Amino acid sequence: MQIWIAVLFILISNTAFANVIKWNENNINWLSYEKGLQIAEQEKKPILLVFYANWCGASKRYGKVFYDDEVVNLSKKFIMIKVDVNEDLSLEYGVRYIPMTLFLDSKSNIQTDIRSSTSEHPFNLNEENPNELLRLMKKVQYKLNEVSIKPKVILMNH
Secondary structure: HHHHHHHHHHHHHHHHOOOOOOOOOOOEEOOOHHHHHHHHHHHOEEEEEEEEOOOHHHHHHHHHHOOHHHHHHHOOOEEEEEEEOOHHHHHHHOOOOOEEEEEEOOOOOOOOOOOOOOOOOOOOOOOOHHHHHHHHHHHHHHHOOOOOOOOOOOOOOO
16 A cells, blocks of 8 residues: 555656746746846846746746747846746736736836737737747837837938
């Protein structure tokens, strides 16, 4: 009987660990919520906040987007925070679906205008292609004056 209990425990443990999402932790500096807010304010950096769940297929696919080289490079200009949807914090942010990506300024104000083009789930970004995430990361940088290059205006002579 003890052998069966031990085997069952090992199977359950292996299944639980196998479901942990990979977020490219080797190349992206993911921080806890509290630490991330503190550093964002100190360094005056915008925040990319992701709510996810290890059991969620869409969250698993979305985690792969963070392996894109351009996402990795842009992530260095952000404070990167990921929060398991099971934490109480998801209630504070009104998380109704996952994965959910929010952009905040360095003072933790949500940038509600930085959103997906999908009206049904405006903070659910394309979990299979990094282009939407990249577009929004660049938009945040420009909006919060992280990018000094302004679009060129070309005047035409008549």
